[in-house]
Amino acid sequence: MNALMNDIEVIKTKHSKINEVDFDHLSFGKTFSDHMLECDYKDGKWQAPKVVPYAPITLDPSAKIFHYGQSIFEGMKAYKDGDNNILLFRPLDNFKRLNISAKRLAIPELPEAYFMEGLKALLKVDSDWIPKNEGSSLYIRPFIFATGKGFHASPADEYKFVIATAPSGSYFAGELKVLIEEKYSRSANGGVGFAKAGGNYAGQFYPTQLAIEKGYQQVIWTDDNTHEYIEEAGAMNIFIRINDTLITGPTSDRILDGITRKSIIELTEKEGIPVEVRKITVSEVVEAAKNGSLKEMFGAGTAAVISPISGFGYKNEDFDLPKLENTYADALKKRITDIQTNKVEDPFGWRYKVI
Numbered sequence: 001m002n003a004l005m006n007d008i009e010v011i012k013t014k015h016s017k018i019n020e021v022d023f024d025h026l027s028f029g030k031t032f033s034d035h036m037l038e039c040d041y042k043d044g045k046w047q048a049p050k051v052v053p054y055a056p057i058t059l060d061p062s063a064k065i066f067h068y069g070q071s072i073f074e075g076m077k078a079y080k081d082g083d084n085n086i087l088l089f090r091p092l093d094n095f096k097r098l099n100i101s102a103k104r105l106a107i108p109e110l111p112e113a114y115f116m117e118g119l120k121a122l123l124k125v126d127s128d129w130i131p132k133n134e135g136s137s138l139y140i141r142p143f144i145f146a147t148g149k150g151f152h153a154s155p156a157d158e159y160k161f162v163i164a165t166a167p168s169g170s171y172f173a174g175e176l177k178v179l180i181e182e183k184y185s186r187s188a189n190g191g192v193g194f195a196k197a198g199g200n201y202a203g204q205f206y207p208t209q210l211a212i213e214k215g216y217q218q219v220i221w222t223d224d225n226t227h228e229y230i231e232e233a234g235a236m237n238i239f240i241r242i243n244d245t246l247i248t249g250p251t252s253d254r255i256l257d258g259i260t261r262k263s264i265i266e267l268t269e270k271e272g273i274p275v276e277v278r279k280i281t282v283s284e285v286v287e288a289a290k291n292g293s294l295k296e297m298f299g300a301g302t303a304a305v306i307s308p309i310s311g312f313g314y315k316n317e318d319f320d321l322p323k324l325e326n327t328y329a330d331a332l333k334k335r336i337t338d339i340q341t342n343k344v345e346d347p348f349g350w351r352y353k354v355i
């Protein structure tokens with residue numbers, strides 16, 4: 001591992017942008033750090049990764065990414081604790097999922113060391129870009145796309161793996177009113193919904209725009225076949241609290257295996273909060289909203305960790321969630337971010353120290 005790490009070539013920028021950045025007023029994912037990791041697949045193998053200055057990428061107009069959408073990504077965060085340690089959260093799970101996505105899109109799988117050692121080399125070079133303010137982090141975006149040329153509809157023979165990073169403030173979406181989708185689908189059995197494939201998000205934008213026009217902020221995806229089961233909240237997994245039990249749907253071809261989702265399941269199981277992984281019907285949630293047993297709904301994903309939902313619309317009816325004093329959403333978000341930022345013990349071994 002170390003031998004490889006020493007091999008990672010670093011070409012430093014001559015024009016650091018760091019003094020232009022106001023670290024006290026960062027938005028989410030709009031400011032980019034000085035460097036990126038770049039690694040090309042050609043001649044049948046992944047070539048050595050390099051850290052290079054952050055810069056535009058030039059592609060041939062026939063590059064297959066433009067035509068056939070071979071594009072996958074990951075989302076993760078780096079934090080700095082009070083002792084300036086650089087910390088990641090379950091990074092190997094992101095690496096494994098990147099390769100799960102790669103396989104489904106016929107993209108060659110990436111060696112673990114290229115991802116992990118490449119990421120560490122990048123974080124060391126851009127260590128000053130990791131914000132220390134409460135709630136801030138360095139958002140990390142690893143992605144792979146087809147650079148190979150040709151209009152033939154077949155997998156490309158060349159790809160590029162890049163890790164770009166963005167110092168980001170806390171991701172606060174504000175009040176989240178959601179619309180339970182009755183027509184459009186994010187994913188289907190046998191499809192690519194379990195992969196973080198770029199096209200999945202392109203397909204979400206239009207139905208989400210329609211929901212926004214109706215006064216909602218996000219769509220709650222239901223199963224493509226019957227639209228009777230609740231599956232995800234936008235690009236997040238969803239949790240529903242009925243009385244004191246937390247419920248989330250089982251992962252499948254259609255539901256992405258979120259790292260935040262599985263961390264919440266493990267945390268609640270350990271703390272003795274009743275948690276059920278099972279199918280959730282729209283009618284049971286509507287019923288629970290009507291009889292007062294619906295206590296909370298929230299989305300779960302790396303960017304926001306947890307996004308509380310304040311109400312939902314379904315079949316031209318709106319339902320408000322109660323405003324509780326002590327929510328699972330707040331408690332779980334605090335617990336997870338405290339583990340991520342090294343403020344509490346990590347009995348799960350989730351925290352990963354880079355240096």
Ligand SMILES: *Cc1c(COP(=O)(O)O)cnc(C)c1O
Binds near residue numbers: 236237258260301
């Ligand atoms: C990324 C993503 C999630 C959340 O996954 P995390 O690993 O928790 O960030 C959930 N659903 C979809 C569709 C996603 O793309």
